[in-house]
Amino acid sequence: MAWMSWTLPTALFFLSIFLILVGMTAWQIASPSVERKGFLPLETTRGDRLFIGLLSSAYIHLAFVALTEVHIAVATVLSVIWMSFLMRWG
Amino acid sequence: MNKVENNKAWFLVLPVFAIVAFSAIIPLMTVVNYSVQDIFDPQTRYFVGTEWFKMVMTDSDLHGALLRQFIFSFTILAIEIPLGIAVALMMPTKGRGASLALILVAIPLLIPWNVVGTIWQIFGRGDIGLFGAAMNGLGIDYNYASNPMHAWLTVVLMDVWHWTPLVALLCYSGLRAIPEVYYQAARIDRASRWAVFRYIQLPKLTNVLIIGVLLRFMDSFMIYAEPFVLTGGGPGTSTTFLSQSLVTQAIGQFDLGPAAAFSLVYFLIILAVCWVFYTTIMNMQKDK
Numbered sequence: 001m002a003w004m005s006w007t008l009p010t011a012l013f014f015l016s017i018f019l020i021l022v023g024m025t026a027w028q029i030a031s032p033s034v035e036r037k038g039f040l041p042l043e044t045t046r047g048d049r050l051f052i053g054l055l056s057s058a059y060i061h062l063a064f065v066a067l068t069e070v071h072i073a074v075a076t077v078l079s080v081i082w083m084s085f086l087m088r089w090g
Numbered sequence: 091m092n093k094v095e096n097n098k099a100w101f102l103v104l105p106v107f108a109i110v111a112f113s114a115i116i117p118l119m120t121v122v123n124y125s126v127q128d129i130f131d132p133q134t135r136y137f138v139g140t141e142w143f144k145m146v147m148t149d150s151d152l153h154g155a156l157l158r159q160f161i162f163s164f165t166i167l168a169i170e171i172p173l174g175i176a177v178a179l180m181m182p183t184k185g186r187g188a189s190l191a192l193i194l195v196a197i198p199l200l201i202p203w204n205v206v207g208t209i210w211q212i213f214g215r216g217d218i219g220l221f222g223a224a225m226n227g228l229g230i231d232y233n234y235a236s237n238p239m240h241a242w243l244t245v246v247l248m249d250v251w252h253w254t255p256l257v258a259l260l261c262y263s264g265l266r267a268i269p270e271v272y273y274q275a276a277r278i279d280r281a282s283r284w285a286v287f288r289y290i291q292l293p294k295l296t297n298v299l300i301i302g303v304l305l306r307f308m309d310s311f312m313i314y315a316e317p318f319v320l321t322g323g324g325p326g327t328s329t330t331f332l333s334q335s336l337v338t339q340a341i342g343q344f345d346l347g348p349a350a351a352f353s354l355v356y357f358l359i360i361l362a363v364c365w366v367f368y369t370t371i372m373n374m375q376k377d378k
Binding site: 014066 | 120148
């Protein structure tokens with residue numbers, strides 16, 4: 001694994017993505033998701049909302065890095081808030 | 091809606107998952123790791139956090155390349171999709187003519203990217219190329235090596251020549267899949283040629299067009315070899331697209347960290363645009 005040049009932050013990042021996917025799978029088996037319409041202009045399943053959430057979080061992080069000098073953790077906190085909002089009401 | 095769930099089928103997908111893991115997921119993870127470090131050699135590496143991302147996203151050269159990339163992709167989509175449909179509609183459907191037309195249309199698809207670049211590089215030259223000489227003959231001082239407009243025209247024309255056949259073949263197969271009864275019904279209703287196209291052929295082509303648009307968008311967004319051979323990104327930087335900037339950075343200057351950060355931003359852009367395309371087209375279908 002040395003050739004992959006792991007660092008702690010990236011390892012934690014992938015670990016959390018992995019855990020999210022495992023968690024979502026378990027959740028899906030426990031109670032299958034149904035398409036529904038929230039504040040987003042399209043019908044989405046839980047997995048769709050997760051994808052939209054993760055992708056938009058990536059853009060939130062990029063925007064913070066490119067446009068501001070604020071610490072990246074601020075973007076992460078905002079993303080988590082945004083994602084929970086999206087998963088619940090999206 | 092009750093769906094029968096049989097999770098055993100997932101085991102059959104495992105080989106694909108393994109291949110994708112080795113060919114895409116692990117390399118992508120490595121790129122993510124590289125993007126946050128300054129790596130001199132495997133032993134000497136420093137964590138730099140988001141520095142490369144900041145550098146890449148505030149780089150005006152890359153903004154230019156990104157803008158040109160979008161203009162290029164949307165230009166060729168706007169030309170290739172309607173043109174491909176038109177070609178498919180005009181292709182003969184029966185007899186020897188049909189096979190001949192299929193082969194003729196498919197020929198550009200068989201030519202490797204860099205050869206296409208070379209062909210057009212010669213084809214467009216004013217002294218020995220047919221196209222360049224013809225343009226000069228018409229009194230247009232055509233020179234793709236010095237005039238940015240001409241360089242753009244040549245690159246777009248080259249892509250249209252190379253890839254319209256793909257759209258045409260997809261549409262052709264889509265058209266062949268329409269049952270004859272639809273046309274009979276249309277004839278009974280005395281539908282015009284336009285009505286047949288608008289209400290029978292186009293709706294039935296939606297699925298192949300989704301694939302066509304996505305493939306052409308992704309491919310053109312990653313275009314590298316053809317403009318590299320044809321214009322080398324010039325004159326100046328007028329035809330330097332994203333992948334060429336990336337290669338210059340990653341291989342030319344060996345700045346792996348910034349190149350990795352750039353790759354990830356590039357990847358996110360493609361992912362977002364494809365998702366938007368896919369969702370829009372899927373929802374258009376649902377509304378019907």
